[in-house]
Amino acid sequence: AQSVTQPDIHITVSEGASLELRCNYSYGATPYLFWYVQSPGQGLQLLLKYFSGDTLVQGIKGFEAEFKRSQSSFNLRKPSVHWSDAAEYFCAVVTATDSWGKFQFGAGTQVVVTP
Amino acid sequence: DGGITQSPKYLFRKEGQNVTLSCEQNLNHDAMYWYRQDPGQGLRLIYYSQIVNDFQKGDIAEGYSVSREKKESFPLTVTSAQKNPTAFYLCASRGGTGFTGELFFGEGSRLTVL
Numbered sequence: 001a002q003s004v005t006q007p008d009i010h011i012t013v014s015e016g017a018s019l020e021l022r023c024n025y026s027y028g029a030t031p032y033l034f035w036y037v038q039s040p041g042q043g044l045q046l047l048l049k050y051f052s053g054d055t056l057v058q059g060i061k062g063f064e065a066e067f068k069r070s071q072s073s074f075n076l077r078k079p080s081v082h083w084s085d086a087a088e089y090f091c092a093v094v095t096a097t098d099s100w101g102k103f104q105f106g107a108g109t110q111v112v113v114t115p
Numbered sequence: 116d117g118g119i120t121q122s123p124k125y126l127f128r129k130e131g132q133n134v135t136l137s138c139e140q141n142l143n144h145d146a147m148y149w150y151r152q153d154p155g156q157g158l159r160l161i162y163y164s165q166i167v168n169d170f171q172k173g174d175i176a177e178g179y180s181v182s183r184e185k186k187e188s189f190p191l192t193v194t195s196a197q198k199n200p201t202a203f204y205l206c207a208s209r210g211g212t213g214f215t216g217e218l219f220f221g222e223g224s225r226l227t228v229l
Contacts (some may be wrong), residue, residue, distance in 0.1 A: 009155065034217055042221035043119075043205055044158075051215050090157060092218075100210055102145060102173075103218060105157040 003092050004105035013081050014114050019069050021076040021109050023091030033074040034092040034103075035065055044090060050074065061085070086113040119185045121221035126194070128200065130229050134195050136224045138193045138206035146209040147189040148218065151175060151202050158205065164189055193226060202227045 005024045015018050025031055032051050036044040048059025055067040065076045074091060091106040128134045140147065146165050147210045150158040160173030165182040167190045178197025183189055203225050207218040 004157075032215060036218075036220075041203075041223070041225070043121075043222045044218070045206075045220070046217050049217055061196075096195065101216070103148075103158075107155055107157040 002093075002095075002104060004091055004093055004104045004106040006089075006109050008109045009107070010110045010112070012112045012114060015083050016080050019076075019078045019081045019085070019111065021089050021111070023074045023076065023106060024072065025072050025091075025093045025104075027093060027094040027095055029097045031093045031095055033065075033067060034094075035059065035063070035074075035076045036090045036092060037061075038088045038090065039107075040087075047076070047089075079096075081111075081113055083113050083115075086111055088102075117171055119206055119208060119219055119221035121204075121208075124222065124224060125204050126224060126226045128226060130228060131195045133194050135191055135228065136193070136204055136206075136226070138189045138221060140157045140189075140190065140206075140208045140219075142208055142210060142219060143186070144208035144219070145186070148207045148209070149173075149181065149189070149191045150207065151180070152205055152223075154201050159190065167226055189192055189210060203228060205220070 003026045007053045013029045034049045035047040047063050048057050050057045050067045088110050090108045092103045094103045122137045148163045149161040159175050162181040164170035180192045205223050206221045210216045
């Protein structure tokens with residue numbers, strides 16, 4: 001069955017420290033991968049996306065993600081976290097076989113930033 | 116600015132009442148979606164529409180209904196048949212071409228059943 005897994009429900013990180021959020025997927029077809037961020041009570045904002053080409057993708061707000069086909073992973077990273085990065089982060093996948101684009105979302109990772 | 120507008124932001128409903136959540140977009144996107152968000156469960160697809168006058172059930176359509184009479188509008192009705200309607204509802208549209216477009220989201224509507 002197709003699935004998207006974010007193994008970490010909650011992560012606490014100190015301001016200025018590095019952050020890595022994990023995302024694993026299980027799909028037979030070529031995946032198109034996305035990371036979104038959600039502040040409390042708000043909609044989701046796209047951080048970055050991967051379709052093809054360079055497996056290291058740069059996004060907004062200083063985030064980057066690396067696609068590793070062999071590990072079926074698309075982990076999100078940021079070298080130095082700011083207090084404003086406290087939010088919930090969602091990994092999403094869609095494949096070319098979904099003619100209308102059925103996005104599958106992970107359960108999300110809540111990030112808390114401490115002083 | 117282009118975007119997706121959802122209203123109302125907060126809505127309270129008594130049991131047995133139907134309520135309608137509004138979603139309007141000015142992005143000129145063909146595809147629109149409704150998601151339900153509950154804590155710890157990510158986003159679950161309720162309904163989607165690829166073009167005007169056409170829509171399809173998603174994974175959790177029971178107790179919900181939609182219409183797509185205009186390209187810009189995709190309202191969601193939460194009916195009294197939905198047994199647990201308290202949730203955060205997100206409307207989205209899809210940009211780009213082919214399979215590479217991402218979802219654009221509204222700010223959401225929080226429905227609480229009293």
